Amino acid sequence: MSPARPADLKAERKAEVIAVRSIARPSPKEAEDAVRVLLRWAGDDPDREGLLGTPERLVRAFDEWFSGYGVDPIDLLQRTFEETDGYDEMVVLRDIRFESHCEHHIAPIIGRAHVAYLPRKRVVGISKLARLVDVYAKRLQIQEKMTAQIANTINEVLNPIGVAVVIEAAHHCMTTRGIHKASATMVTSRMLGAFRTDPSTRREFLAMIGNTASAQPSTV
Numbered sequence: 001m002s003p004a005r006p007a008d009l010k011a012e013r014k015a016e017v018i019a020v021r022s023i024a025r026p027s028p029k030e031a032e033d034a035v036r037v038l039l040r041w042a043g044d045d046p047d048r049e050g051l052l053g054t055p056e057r058l059v060r061a062f063d064e065w066f067s068g069y070g071v072d073p074i075d076l077l078q079r080t081f082e083e084t085d086g087y088d089e090m091v092v093l094r095d096i097r098f099e100s101h102c103e104h105h106i107a108p109i110i111g112r113a114h115v116a117y118l119p120r121k122r123v124v125g126i127s128k129l130a131r132l133v134d135v136y137a138k139r140l141q142i143q144e145k146m147t148a149q150i151a152n153t154i155n156e157v158l159n160p161i162g163v164a165v166v167i168e169a170a171h172h173c174m175t176t177r178g179i180h181k182a183s184a185t186m187v188t189s190r191m192l193g194a195f196r197t198d199p200s201t202r203r204e205f206l207a208m209i210g211n212t213a214s215a216q217p218s219t220v
């Protein structure tokens with residue numbers, strides 16, 4: 001993947017926001033009715049006692065699982081700090097656990113993200129990096145897109161010397177259905193700036209995240 005130009009990113013994000021806003025949100029009642037249809041599709045009776053509250057609970061769970069649509073990732077990173085006393089070393093936040101859902105099956109994607117950047121001038125509160133991962137995780141996703149979105153957003157807002165994002169995750173659409181490969185994890189990465197062009201920077205980052213990608217596939 002070649003890094004997109006900032007202008008492209010802004011246009012892309014604008015189109016995304018417009019697309020999401022233009023979708024009329026159904027009422028909770030409509031959403032609950034849809035769940036009742038799926039319960040019948042599964043072969044059960046939505047009117048039996050144990051399932052009576054399920055549509056309401058699932059609709060509320062959706063609010064949490066997909067809360068990322070309500071947060072603007074650019075706004076989230078907007079508050080940056082410039083007084084860094086000349087700190088120009090790598091900032092790495094590793095092992096950020098996340099839960100997402102694949103856009104093909106709405107099945108969980110459970111994994112960890114490692115995020116790094118080389119500040120040019122501006123740094124951001126470290127918890128914001130974890131929040132950024134969540135904003136994109138709490139949407140319907142494919143892992144490749146999520147990896148690129150996180151890296152591109154940091155690149156756009158902080159304008160750093162480089163950004164690196166590595167994500168390793170288990171896809172439940174693959175572990176619990178389909179080909180049932182329970183221990184397989186998928187690893188994706190997006191390297192921008194110095195992480196892309198300078199092998200020693202990339203090596204330093206990979207050493208800092210401890211090559212977890214290949215070492216412990218079963219711990220995610």
Ligand SMILES: [Zn+2]
Nearest residue numbers: 102104105173
């Ligand atoms: Zn899937």
